[in-house]
Amino acid sequence: SQQGEEDPQALSIQEGENATMNCSYKTSINNLQWYRQNSGRGLVHLILIRSNEREKHSGRLRVTLDTSKKSSSLLITASRAADTASYFCATDPAGGTSYGKLTFGQGTILTVHP
Amino acid sequence: EPEVTQTPSHQVTQMGQEVILRCVPISNHLYFYWYRQILGQKVEFLVSFYNNEISEKSEIFDDQFSVERPDGSNFTLKIRSTKLEDSAMYFCASRWSGSSETQYFGPGTRLLVL
Numbered sequence: 001s002q003q004g005e006e007d008p009q010a011l012s013i014q015e016g017e018n019a020t021m022n023c024s025y026k027t028s029i030n031n032l033q034w035y036r037q038n039s040g041r042g043l044v045h046l047i048l049i050r051s052n053e054r055e056k057h058s059g060r061l062r063v064t065l066d067t068s069k070k071s072s073s074l075l076i077t078a079s080r081a082a083d084t085a086s087y088f089c090a091t092d093p094a095g096g097t098s099y100g101k102l103t104f105g106q107g108t109i110l111t112v113h114p
Numbered sequence: 115e116p117e118v119t120q121t122p123s124h125q126v127t128q129m130g131q132e133v134i135l136r137c138v139p140i141s142n143h144l145y146f147y148w149y150r151q152i153l154g155q156k157v158e159f160l161v162s163f164y165n166n167e168i169s170e171k172s173e174i175f176d177d178q179f180s181v182e183r184p185d186g187s188n189f190t191l192k193i194r195s196t197k198l199e200d201s202a203m204y205f206c207a208s209r210w211s212g213s214s215e216t217q218y219f220g221p222g223t224r225l226l227v228l
Contacts, residue, residue: 031215042221043157043205050215088157092215099169100145100209102217104157 006089006105014113019076021108023089024069030092032065032072033102037086046074046087051094081114116140118220120206126226127196135191135223137206146189147207147217148181150174157205163189196227 006023013019023032034046049056049065049072056063062075076083086109090102119138127133139146148160161171163181180192189208193200203224207217 033216035219040203040224043207043219045216045218048216090157090217099162099164100147100215100217101159101162101170101172102147102149102157102207103159104149106156 006087006108008108009106010109010111012111012113013079015079015081017079017112019079019083019110019112021074021087021089021110023072023074023105025072025089025091025103026070027091028094029067030094032063033090033092034061034063034072034074035088035090035104037088037107039085043088076110079110079112081112083110084112085110118206118208118218120204120220120223122223123221124224124226126228129198129227130195133193133196133225135193135204135206135225137189137191137220138187139189139206139208140210140218141187142210143208143218144211145169145209146181146183147209148191149205149207149219150202151205151222152199152202160191193225196225198227201225201227 031050033048035043047058047063049063060077065072086107088104088107090104121136146163149157151157159172161175162169178194182190203222205222206220209217
């Protein structure tokens with residue numbers, strides 16, 4: 001798989017349920033960031049997790065990072081219809097020559113039905 | 115809350131014409147980026163800019179592309195002779211530096227080349 005690949009590609013749930021999205025990557029990273037994009041709109045930063053961190057929380061969001069498996073997951077708890085959007089992981093590669101170039105995955109399209 | 119702004123929001127141009135996309139990064143940020151997203155595809159890195167020079171660029175960023183920071187606030191992307199395949203959403207992003215690695219994205223400019 002390519003750097004920053006999410007699965008599933010699409011997820012459809014009912015309001016109130018939890019949504020889990022996964023991201024895998026190939027190279028060593030400094031950090032991994034999750035973004036949200038409403039249809040045709042800009043990218044909204046959700047959360048950043050550094051390579052030496054294993055778990056972070058922000059409101060209803062929980063992100064985990066397993067550097068040994070080169071994978072991350074984003075959990076949205078108690079989902080709302082307003083959470084309907086595409087979610088992307090983006091990796092910031094490790095290495096002295098990187099100036100923060102992010103590599104994005106294909107994204108997970110989340111649909112939350114009211 | 116400070117945000118990255120981009121103008122115009124939409125631009126339609128004829129093939130072969132020059133376009134300039136404008137961005138105003140967050141004021142105390144030092145690293146600037148352009149990304150693009152072709153419809154239905156992943157977000158792709160184009161170029162990073164730091165200390166008034168390009169720090170990294172992708173294979174996409176060929177001689178038709180250039181970036182400039184003409185003053186203390188604007189950051190521009192110029193496409194000299196647009197091609198049909200340049201049609202995409204172009205995102206500007208900025209980052210402070212040091213321990214804050216979060217990249218903040220603008221709302222994007224949707225470019226359509228006819």
